[in-house]
Amino acid sequence: MISLQKAIQTLGISRRKSADKILKDGILVNSKIIKEPWYELEEEDTIKYEGKTYKISELLKRKEEKVYYLINKPLDVICAMEDPFGRKTISDLIKNKIKEKVFHVGRLDLNSSGLLLLTNDGDLANKLLHPKHEISKTYTVIINGHPTREDLKKIENGVVLETGYKTNPAKIEKVKKQGSNHEVTITINEGKKRQVRLMFKVIGFKVKELKRIKFGPFSIKEVPNPGNIKKIDPEIIKNFIK
Structure with a gap:
């Protein structure tokens, strides 16, 4: 039973x-x-x-071994294992590369890219997605215009999204001017739907590009190119969720 x-x-x-x-x-x-x-x-x-x-x-x-993979999700790939409209999915990326039946932990939008964790470990997925564990996620975003220090301070202190949800304090690590845009590196420890985009919308800026570069202890450097896949040692996962 x-x-x-x-x-x-x-x-x-x-x-x-x-x-x-x-x-x-x-x-x-x-x-x-x-x-x-x-x-x-x-x-x-x-x-x-x-x-x-x-x-x-x-x-x-079934006595399936628990497995863990990192993948660098490219743009224009649906964060799903199947799609009724025939769009490219995570399953297409891992076909003939991962033999186990895995699923993605969390998600990235169609027009977002970067680091995702794939696993067949349902217990782990629930732990990582539960708010109480506050798993950090870092993104580089390109926004239109030039935010002031006061603008970014609002995000660091937490903002009220259009849904009425008040975000936890965020960490702004780097701000770099790119012509008429700015590149901002931001770390959050929660994962509401489209949260980073909505946070910048609150302070009057549109996110033009979004890439997740860190998830907990894992870095995009381990899978540097779009579509790259890397198997993770289960011991690293065990230490991660202690």
């Missing part, structure tokens, strides 16, 4: 939302909506989520 929460995490169902959020809405087990995280699943049970059916018998048989 296996708990419903554990099954959701192990299957990678919770890569877009936390298992808690999925269970709050309920998930289909043998065509019945279940919300209890510790609901015990038997070998003959099935889970259905977002149109996909998962057999618990296959999960219980």
Whole structure:
């Protein structure tokens, strides 16, 4: 037997939302909506989520090694494993390069690039995405115009996004003029949807380019070119999430 929460995490169902959020809405087990995280699943049970059916018998048989990869996501690649409109996805980048069934931890927009972590470890993904762990993420962004020190100080202190959410304090590490634009290096420890773009929008600037260059202890230097992939030692991951 296996708990419903554990099954959701192990299957990678919770890569877009936390298992808690999925269970709050309920998930289909043998065509019945279940919300209890510790609901015990038997070998003959099935889970259905977002149109996909998962057999618990296959999960219980599977003893898959946990794997971790870094990838440098290029521009114009969908941060998804499949796309109904036929656009290029992460799956296209890793085809014939990663044999395990992995998923991405977090996401980058179609018009953003840079560092992503891929794994088949649902437990790890939930830990990294949970706000309490405050995993740092660093980006280089190109914005239009020339921000003042006062503008950037607002971001460093936290701003209220158009959604009403107040961001945590951010760190501005480097500001460099580029003609009529500025390059800014910014580190945040949270990951709301399109957060960096929305933060600069609050102070009156548009992000023209965005690239993630660090994720926790990992750097884009390990996968310097778009499409590059590197397997990570599990011991590094263990130390990272302690």
